[in-house]
Amino acid sequence: MNPTAQPPTRLELAFHGHFPRTLRDTRLAHRFDLRDMASQVGVAPKTYDDWECGKNLPDTNYLTIICRVLGVSADYLLGQA
Numbered sequence: 001m002n003p004t005a006q007p008p009t010r011l012e013l014a015f016h017g018h019f020p021r022t023l024r025d026t027r028l029a030h031r032f033d034l035r036d037m038a039s040q041v042g043v044a045p046k047t048y049d050d051w052e053c054g055k056n057l058p059d060t061n062y063l064t065i066i067c068r069v070l071g072v073s074a075d076y077l078l079g080q081a
Helices: 008-027 032-043 046-054 058-071
Strands: none
Touching: 008 046, 008 058, 032 058, 046 058
16 A cells, blocks of 8 residues: 555545446436447547446546536536535
């Protein structure tokens, strides 16, 4: 363990915990399959899948597009609402 490592921030915890699950659940509630959602956001299906699995995070531009497509706020997806 690295003694100088900082504990994760609330935002990091949201992105790796709440965000992937809420992103997937909200997409499914809108009945979008992964390929359709990825196409609407403008990324490859693998990239979008990585976001839903918590392997990677969308940048703020893609987060804005996701929110618009799903009709939710970033606060909602991040568990801050």
